[in-house]
Amino acid sequence: MSEIADKVKKIVVEHLGVDEDKVTDTASFIDDLGADSLDTVELVMAFEEEFGIEIPDDAAEKIQTVKDAIDFISANS
Amino acid sequence: MRRVVVTGLGMVSPLSDSVDGTWKRLIEGHSGAGPVTLFDTEGFPCKIGCEVKLGDGSGDTFNADEWMLPKEQRRVDNFILFGVAAAIQAVRDSGWEEPGEEECLRTGVMIGAGIGGLRWISDTSIVLHERGVRKVSPHFIAGSIINLASGNVSIKYGFKGPNHAAVTACSTGAHSIGDAARIIALDDADVMVAGGAEASICGIGYAGFCQAKALSTHYNDDPTAASRPWDKGHDGFVMGEGAGVVVLEELEHAKKRGAKIYAEVVGYGMSGDGYHVTAPAPDGNGGYRAMEAALKRAGMTAGDLDYINAHGTSTPVGDPIEFGAVKRLLGEHASKIAMSSTKSSIGHLLGAAGAVEAIFCIKSITDNVVPPTLNLHERAEGCDGIDLVALEAQERQVKAALSNSFGFGGTNASLVMREYNGD
Numbered sequence: 391m392s393e394i395a396d397k398v399k400k401i402v403v404e405h406l407g408v409d410e411d412k413v414t415d416t417a418s419f420i421d422d423l424g425a426d427s428l429d430t431v432e433l434v435m436a437f438e439e440e441f442g443i444e445i446p447d448d449a450a451e452k453i454q455t456v457k458d459a460i461d462f463i464s465a466n467s
Numbered sequence: 468m469r470r471v472v473v474t475g476l477g478m479v480s481p482l483s484d485s486v487d488g489t490w491k492r493l494i495e496g497h498s499g500a501g502p503v504t505l506f507d508t509e510g511f512p513c514k515i516g517c518e519v520k521l522g523d524g525s526g527d528t529f530n531a532d533e534w535m536l537p538k539e540q541r542r543v544d545n546f547i548l549f550g551v552a553a554a555i556q557a558v559r560d561s562g563w564e565e566p567g568e569e570e571c572l573r574t575g576v577m578i579g580a581g582i583g584g585l586r587w588i589s590d591t592s593i594v595l596h597e598r599g600v601r602k603v604s605p606h607f608i609a610g611s612i613i614n615l616a617s618g619n620v621s622i623k624y625g626f627k628g629p630n631h632a633a634v635t636a637c638s639t640g641a642h643s644i645g646d647a648a649r650i651i652a653l654d655d656a657d658v659m660v661a662g663g664a665e666a667s668i669c670g671i672g673y674a675g676f677c678q679a680k681a682l683s684t685h686y687n688d689d690p691t692a693a694s695r696p697w698d699k700g701h702d703g704f705v706m707g708e709g710a711g712v713v714v715l716e717e718l719e720h721a722k723k724r725g726a727k728i729y730a731e732v733v734g735y736g737m738s739g740d741g742y743h744v745t746a747p748a749p750d751g752n753g754g755y756r757a758m759e760a761a762l763k764r765a766g767m768t769a770g771d772l773d774y775i776n777a778h779g780t781s782t783p784v785g786d787p788i789e790f791g792a793v794k795r796l797l798g799e800h801a802s803k804i805a806m807s808s809t810k811s812s813i814g815h816l817l818g819a820a821g822a823v824e825a826i827f828c829i830k831s832i833t834d835n836v837v838p839p840t841l842n843l844h845e846r847a848e849g850c851d852g853i854d855l856v857a858l859e860a861q862e863r864q865v866k867a868a869l870s871n872s873f874g875f876g877g878t879n880a881s882l883v884m885r886e887y888n889g890d
């Protein structure tokens with residue numbers, strides 16, 4: 391697993407308080423990991439902080455699964 | 468009107484993370500005061516406070532993880548954390564953790580705060596200023612506004628009755644319990660989880676109160692001696708933090724389910740000073756009228772009271788004014804009663820004070836012990852003629868107790884609690 395994927399999953403585990411094994415690539419933050427709309431904003435902020443990037447609102451809206459996040463960050467960092 | 472009794476108690480205080488722990492240490496004469504650790508007090512005239520002692524839950528320390536998941540803790544200011552912790556204790560104590568769906572509709576929450584999430588508001592303002600809007604937490608508003616203590620408790624248990632929060636400075640806790648009791652008395656709910664929470668020990672909290680000349684400044688080297696209501700050396704209040712929450716219940720409802728009944732809330736009186744933003748009216752008429760109204764509602768006279776838990780903040784202005792009002796209220800009974808200020812031990816919990824102190828009144832009724840006024844060695848001028856329970860707790864028969872709370876803006880509330888004798 392790539393370094394980015396590792397870091398993304400760690401952030402998701404910490405922020406959503408979910409078990410590591412539930413954080414699969416296809417897991418949806420809202421449908422599978424119990425996040426609400428405020429949690430997703432917080433997650434995007436954590437990704438920005440960790441990877442030193444800016445995720446614009448329209449891009450953030452499209453980040454709905456763990457893989458979405460990994461792909462966006464891989465392409466933009 | 469329907470009768471209202473207390474069936475559950477919960478508390479987070481500078482002395483302990485529980486009602487029993489706090490009460491035990493209070494009666495033993497411990498102080499919760501110490502040097503402030505929550506922020507750097509360099510340059511502040513007041514460097515002391517009564518902080519909740521964080522730890523692993525042993526030795527009366529407060530372990531946040533016992534009450535909220537870590538991810539939930541990050542989303543709320545500490546006043547909400549303390550309020551939720553005290554509410555969980557009270558609900559458990561009352562045996563009301565899993566009522567049915569219909570009963571949830573008749574169960575409400577009313578936990579207020581005097582200031583609310585001041586520390587988080589302050590910190591967020593710095594984040595906004597230094598790092599911009601995109602670094603502000605999406606949980607900031609919902610984690611710092613006052614009614615979210617009630618909101619979080621309601622969400623946790625599914626309590627869907629009246630959901631409310633009083634905001635009346637240092638009278639908040641008393642107003643919450645009094646108003647919640649009325650909600651039950653008027654048949655708008657059968658059960659109310661009510662009280663106050665506060666966690667305003669932070670830089671701007673201290674800066675504001677220091678500039679208002681309200682905090683003690685002469686005891687930075689001897690923190691436990693600083694809160695000394697009615698003593699000649701009193702020089703301002705010592706700030707505390709924590710929460711007090713009770714479960715209030717309609718009498719027949721409590722009897723029907725066999726709930727343990729601690730006491731009955733029989734009197735509640737309110738008044739306004741109409742005088743000044745921070746100073747009480749010099750003749751004490753605001754406090755007097757609140758006490759008078761509470762006794763009238765209770766159908767009692769001053770002679771029926773055995774104990775008064777005073778507002779007693781340890782300020783040279785406030786202490787003698789309240790003392791005078793109480794003395795006038797008691798008249799010939801002044802020599803028979805005990806009055807103390809537990810702020811001498813736990814400091815002033817602002818919006819939580821009235822709730823925590825109402826619980827102390829209830830404990831004095833169930834245990835027949837009245838807590839002491841610490842550091843009272845030499846009475847200030849105009850404070851003679853009432854037993855102020857100086858330095859040590861007293862065993863006394865307490866059938867009825869009154870609790871006073873007075874707040875900035877000239878807002879006053881008095882509660883009268885009476886022994887429940889099964890009738």
